Amino acid sequence: MGKLFIMKHEHVFKDETNRYSRQVQFKPIRENGLEKIKAGRVLVVGCGGIGSISSEILARAGVGYLRLVDRDYLILSDLQCQMLFDENDVREGLPKAIAAKRKLRKFNSTVKTEAHVQDVNRNTIEELTADIDLVMDGTDNFRTHYLINEICVKNKIPWIYGDCSGATGETMTVIPGITPCFQCVFKTDNKAEKSRRSENEGIIAPAVSVIASIQCAEALKILSGNRDNINKVMYSIHLWENEFQVIDVAESRQRRDCPVCDYHQFNYLNGKYGTTYASLIGNNAIQLIPFESSEINLMEAAIELSTHGDPLYNEFVLRLKIDEYEIALFRDGRAIIRGTSDVAIAQDLYANYIEN
Ligand SMILES: [Zn+2]
Structure with missing residues (x-):
């Protein structure tokens, strides 16, 4: 052979x-x-x-x-x-x-x-x-x-x-x-x-x-x-x-008045703009309000989020623990992120779990 x-x-x-x-x-x-x-x-x-x-x-x-x-x-x-x-x-x-x-x-x-x-x-x-x-x-x-x-x-x-x-x-x-x-x-x-x-x-x-x-x-x-x-x-x-x-x-x-080119105002890099308005509540929680609000069905959101943990919800609010944080999501898209006073962390949690 x-x-x-x-x-x-x-x-x-x-x-x-x-x-x-x-x-x-x-x-x-x-x-x-x-x-x-x-x-x-x-x-x-x-x-x-x-x-x-x-x-x-x-x-x-x-x-x-x-x-x-x-x-x-x-x-x-x-x-x-x-x-x-x-x-x-x-x-x-x-x-x-x-x-x-x-x-x-x-x-x-x-x-x-x-x-x-x-x-x-x-x-x-x-x-x-x-x-x-x-x-x-x-x-x-x-x-x-x-x-x-x-x-x-x-x-x-x-x-x-x-x-x-x-x-x-x-x-x-x-x-x-x-x-x-x-x-x-x-x-x-x-x-x-x-x-x-x-x-x-x-x-x-x-x-x-x-x-x-x-x-x-x-x-x-x-x-x-x-x-x-x-x-x-x-x-x-x-x-x-x-x-x-x-x-x-x-x-x-022509007008040379661009906030980015001319004045080096980097609002997205500095966290001034995201998809949400952020404000500190107390010393360890951040409230995020979306720029464009929309009605959220909390039951559907709970089903989607169940891959990340055990969300608790009623007709008004959904709560989900992620590591040391807790996300509380309301029907109008507003959220309160507890466990941090860092806006960037709160916005990232919101972007990763709520927006997607
Ligand atoms: Zn420019």
């Missing part, structure tokens, strides 16, 4: 220059640009729809280091537009950041990846953006867009805003000190999101793909040393209504 050998074609990886030959043929990049891309360190915030596409494109393009952060784990409904993942990832119930890291390694094992399963908030963002050259935004709420904007302006890190909903999407590139920032363009903090988006809009994958692809082109320009080519407008698309808008944002810098 002869032995059976399975050819593995390992030799094709010996000459690594082959991997990027087509990208190097592209004149604005060439060898020099590729070397810069390989030296690039990028943070991908959110590994859902947008982040799943942008991390794949950047890994294939040879970005040397990708830090991936996402607080969520995979469920079946994610597969429709989160291109990096498959049914096995859902079966394993993997956190998105971990599944993304595993998948990216299969596309390009030379790229160094680091996965963080955590929430992006004012307590975590400083460390997540440390030693990073560029931040790719793949988040879906304005609070996080503002937060990313503040840390990037503060530490002069370029970032690329992206947001999708339904068949629509927007993207804009922010080079702190050079282009308008997110706050320059979206001046009205907490009201902005509400006016632009209704909760149950759903999403279609093509909108995500278009926005993520534009963001990646911007990333390659910045990383390869072609900053002159960056997009200085905001793109706004509506794929169902066939609208492709180019919005001039330059005038938003």
Whole structure:
């Protein structure tokens, strides 16, 4: 009996220059640009729809280091537009950041990846953006867009805003000190999101793909040393209504009165803005009142929260112990968090257990 050998074609990886030959043929990049891309360190915030596409494109393009952060784990409904993942990832119930890291390694094992399963908030963002050259935004709420904007302006890190909903999407590139920032363009903090988006809009994958692809082109320009080519407008698309808008944002810098760019007021980083108004009650409890109140069904909330403990509830209030804290949730969304006098801890508990 002869032995059976399975050819593995390992030799094709010996000459690594082959991997990027087509990208190097592209004149604005060439060898020099590729070397810069390989030296690039990028943070991908959110590994859902947008982040799943942008991390794949950047890994294939040879970005040397990708830090991936996402607080969520995979469920079946994610597969429709989160291109990096498959049914096995859902079966394993993997956190998105971990599944993304595993998948990216299969596309390009030379790229160094680091996965963080955590929430992006004012307590975590400083460390997540440390030693990073560029931040790719793949988040879906304005609070996080503002937060990313503040840390990037503060530490002069370029970032690329992206947001999708339904068949629509927007993207804009922010080079702190050079282009308008997110706050320059979206001046009205907490009201902005509400006016632009209704909760149950759903999403279609093509909108995500278009926005993520534009963001990646911007990333390659910045990383390869072609900053002159960056997009200085905001793109706004509506794929169902066939609208492709180019919005001039330059005038938003003319008055030079941006709280973030000009006055360095970092209200999200400093905890002044969250999704809730916080106030201290007594010496060891914090009351949080949501900016946008809505009637909460406490029985349904109790069922959902029963995975985290044994919630007690009546028709007025639900109480749940989490470690040394107790969350008391009222029907109007207001909560009292006992066991802390730290607003950030209270807001994080609220964000993790009540908002999600
Ligand atoms: Zn600004």
